[in-house]
Amino acid sequence: MPSTDKFQLVLFEGDFALPAIEPESIKSILYCKIAEAPVTVRLFNSYRNCALYKTPPLLLHDKVTCTDSEQIVAYLKCNNFNIDRELDPKQRSECLALKNLVQSKLKPAVEFNYWIEHRNSTEFLNIWFMKCLPIPLNYFYTGNFRNRAVDLMESLYPNETDKDVIKEYIQRAAIDCLQSLSSRLGNGEFFYGSKPTTLDVAVYSYVAPFIKIPFPLNEMYNVVNMWPNLVNLVKRIDNLYFPNVPKGSKYIRLEDKAKTTDDEVSYAAIVILTLSATSLILGFAYKNGYLTGKIPD
Amino acid sequence: MTLIEKISIELGAPEPWPSDVKLFQPYEAEQILLPDNANCLATQAFLKMCQLPYAVEPRPNAEAMSPTLKVPFIKAGRFVIAELEGIVQFVNGKDITLTQPLDNDEKSNLRAYMSLIHSVLEMAELYICWVDSETYNEVTSGRNGSVYPWPLNYIQNWNKRSQVIKKLKTLGWYDKKLEDVYSEVETCCESLQARLNDQKFFFDHGPTELDALVFGHLFTILTTPLPRSDLANIVRNYPSLIDLVKRIENEYFKK
Numbered sequence: 001m002p003s004t005d006k007f008q009l010v011l012f013e014g015d016f017a018l019p020a021i022e023p024e025s026i027k028s029i030l031y032c033k034i035a036e037a038p039v040t041v042r043l044f045n046s047y048r049n050c051a052l053y054k055t056p057p058l059l060l061h062d063k064v065t066c067t068d069s070e071q072i073v074a075y076l077k078c079n080n081f082n083i084d085r086e087l088d089p090k091q092r093s094e095c096l097a098l099k100n101l102v103q104s105k106l107k108p109a110v111e112f113n114y115w116i117e118h119r120n121s122t123e124f125l126n127i128w129f130m131k132c133l134p135i136p137l138n139y140f141y142t143g144n145f146r147n148r149a150v151d152l153m154e155s156l157y158p159n160e161t162d163k164d165v166i167k168e169y170i171q172r173a174a175i176d177c178l179q180s181l182s183s184r185l186g187n188g189e190f191f192y193g194s195k196p197t198t199l200d201v202a203v204y205s206y207v208a209p210f211i212k213i214p215f216p217l218n219e220m221y222n223v224v225n226m227w228p229n230l231v232n233l234v235k236r237i238d239n240l241y242f243p244n245v246p247k248g249s250k251y252i253r254l255e256d257k258a259k260t261t262d263d264e265v266s267y268a269a270i271v272i273l274t275l276s277a278t279s280l281i282l283g284f285a286y287k288n289g290y291l292t293g294k295i296p297d
Numbered sequence: 298m299t300l301i302e303k304i305s306i307e308l309g310a311p312e313p314w315p316s317d318v319k320l321f322q323p324y325e326a327e328q329i330l331l332p333d334n335a336n337c338l339a340t341q342a343f344l345k346m347c348q349l350p351y352a353v354e355p356r357p358n359a360e361a362m363s364p365t366l367k368v369p370f371i372k373a374g375r376f377v378i379a380e381l382e383g384i385v386q387f388v389n390g391k392d393i394t395l396t397q398p399l400d401n402d403e404k405s406n407l408r409a410y411m412s413l414i415h416s417v418l419e420m421a422e423l424y425i426c427w428v429d430s431e432t433y434n435e436v437t438s439g440r441n442g443s444v445y446p447w448p449l450n451y452i453q454n455w456n457k458r459s460q461v462i463k464k465l466k467t468l469g470w471y472d473k474k475l476e477d478v479y480s481e482v483e484t485c486c487e488s489l490q491a492r493l494n495d496q497k498f499f500f501d502h503g504p505t506e507l508d509a510l511v512f513g514h515l516f517t518i519l520t521t522p523l524p525r526s527d528l529a530n531i532v533r534n535y536p537s538l539i540d541l542v543k544r545i546e547n548e549y550f551k552k
Contacts, residue, residue, distance in 0.1 A: 068469065093488030097409035104412045148467065155464035159366050180405030 007032070007039040007076075008060040010049060013132050016212045017238070017247045020057075021128070022145075023110055026205035027069040028057040033241040034196050035081035047134050055144065073198065084197050091192055095199045098184065098191075102199075105177035106206040108156060108170045113210070113220055115149035116163065120215045175223060178207075182227040189236065196237065208234050308376070314391060315374040319354040320344070321362060322369040327443050328357065331521050332422040337369040339513025340381050344371075345549040346504045347393050357444035382411075385506050395505045403500060407507050410492065410499070417485040418514045420470045421478050425528060427461040429475060435524050482531050490535045497544070504545070511538070512545040 009032060011025040020026045032039045042049045044056045059066040059075060066072045076082075087095060115121045130138045157166050181203060190196045191203075207230055210220040225231060238245075285291040322337040323329040329337070344351050351371065356362060363370040363379045370379035371387075378387045388394070396404060426437045441457060442450030465471040470478070489511060498504045499511070515538055518528050532538065 070469075089487075089491040090494065093491035094406065094409070096484065096488045097406070097413040097492075100413040100416050101409040104416050151463060151467040155460075155467050158460070176408070180408055183401045184405055 007037055008042060009039045009072075010042045010044055010056045010058040010060070012056050013043045013045045013250075014245060015128070015250055016214065017245055018208060018212050019242050019245055021132075022114070023107070023205040023209060024069045025057045026208065027201055028059065028072045030201050030204060030237070030241060031069075031073050031076065031083065031198070032081075034201065035076055035083050037076055037079075037081040045132050055141070083195070086195065087192055087197065095192070095197055098181070098199050099202050101177055101180065102202045102206055105173045108152060109174035109220060110206050110209060111149040111152055112167060112170050113215060113218065115146045116153060117215075117217055119217045121146065123216055171219070171223070174220065178224065178227055178230065182230055185229050185233065187229065190233070200233065200237065203230070204234055204237050312374060312391070314349050314393070316350060318349070318351040318371055318373045320351045320369055320371050321354050321356050321359045323359050324355045324357065324444070328440055330437060330440060331426050331517055331523070332419055333360075333368050334521065335419070335422060335514040335517040336367070336381060337513070338517055339510045340369050340371075340384055342509035342512050342545060342549060343381060343385065343506050346395060346509060347388055349388065349393070381506065381510060395503070398502045399500060399505075407500070407505060410489070410507050411510055413485060413488070414510050414514060416468070417481055418518075420465065420468060421482045421528070422514070422518070423461055424465060424470055424473070424478050425523070425525065427458050428465065428471065429525065431524050433458070479527055479531060482528060486532060486535045486538060490537055493537050493541060495537050498541070508541065508545060512542055515542050516546065
């Protein structure tokens with residue numbers, strides 16, 4: 001029996017035409033949309049929604065709380081919102097294997113791009129989260145995300161300390177994986193026929209961020225664009241399930257301004273510096289008697 | 298795969314397979330643990346499938362000797378290559394391959410299933426060995442520490458355990474309960490069985506590295522005595538997987 005109660009889904013806010021900023025949240029909201037589960041979305045951007053002290057995505061229903069996307073999908077499947085229902089056992093098996101491939105090869109690439117790549121994390125995502133979340137939580141979550149990413153890199157490559165080398169391994173693994181996915185997808189609409197499955201969900205949530213988020217340093221953007229059928233899959237899912245997600249962005253616009261006004265800011269700084277330096281010198285001179293109000297005879 | 302391995306694959310390509318290849322691994326009777334044993338066995342099965350001669354060389358510190366800090370690794374002439382994936386590529390570099398007749402689709406399929414085994418069966422084995430306190434106290438701590446003198450065995454155990462726990466935490470396995478781990482293993486075996494579909498091997502034309510990897514893990518799970526035999530019991534529910542394991546054992550290991 002489908003449950004008639006509403007599910008509550010707590011997510012990080014979306015931006016840059018993405019329904020949510022990070023892959024796990026994207027996965028859960030996309031799954032809910034495809035399964036047509038009756039969810040109310042609560043955005044995780046104010047104190048009122050932050051009282052749970054857990055990392056989104058969260059699913060609240062009756063007294064059950066699911067704390068990660070896997071649990072959410074499993075719980076929704078138990079409640080008869082199963083989008084893999086029409087797969088036969090062999091397809092289901094292949095779907096599981098490919099999902100694992102995506103998880104183990106693309107997730108490190110995403111985490112690396114989000115949090116390890118220094119420019120992306122300090123100049124971009126940090127600012128985004130700082131503006132999105134209220135004050136103690138933004139430090140807490142950005143710190144948490146970064147630690148998690150560092151731990152992931154350390155456990156994947158325990159004896160490698162050079163960031164560039166790690167990046168190369170990760171990108172090579174991601175390219176292999178995208179290659180496999182692209183050849184599996186071919187010209188199909190979705191991976192299995194005309195309806196999306198959990199595999200499409202996983203691919204979307206790890207590929208879309210590379211395409212959409214304007215990272216300062218995004219080598220994966222060009223990599224992903226080598227496979228137009230994957231890009232088209234992302235577009236197709238966007239059109240079908242997120243037609244109303246705003247294309248512009250809430251927080252980047254501020255940043256664009258900050259970027260374009262970068263020179264002006266430095267002019268202002270120069271003026272202030274010059275003024276203060278002159279007044280300091282003048283004050284010093286006046287106090288020591290080099291300068292007096294009197295005109296010499 | 299490390300840079301060194303990449304170089305060895307490129308440099309080693311033109312040379313034929315040397316006759317004195319050594320496969321380094323921990324001591325099988327006293328020391329080796331379930332996940333390591335599975336990987337060593339998988340590599341041995343792969344080499345036997347390729348009909349490449351090798352000699353097993355047990356070393357107490359094999360793990361620390363390995364370039365990636367994981368067992369097994371082989372020494373072929375001037376080159377040292379670790380782990381099944383690296384070894385497969387090294388062998389492929391010499392134009393010896395088991396995946397020649399596969400098309401791209403099948404190759405990506407093979408890669409996907411190999412990653413499934415690494416991310417489910419291997420994690421489950423690590424979980425059972427290092428997180429489950431009963432198994433840890435009765436088997437893992439004794440075996441892992443067996444090669445070190447008294448105070449060092451505790452330090453090494455503690456060290457290794459915290460490494461493994463950190464890895465499981467980042468991959469989301471540490472928070473799972475034992476039942477969740479079992480259900481993951483069940484799903485994995487189910488999907489392997491569905492893929493195998495009563496064929497002789499995973500791909501029609503003959504054995505591949507995927508068969509070797511599946512054999513390594515399932516054979517080890519079935520034959521290793523542990524205080525909790527649940528994993529083995531789960532695997533026993535899948536007769537065609539058991540057949541596969543028996544077939545590979547008879548064909549390659551009982552000669």
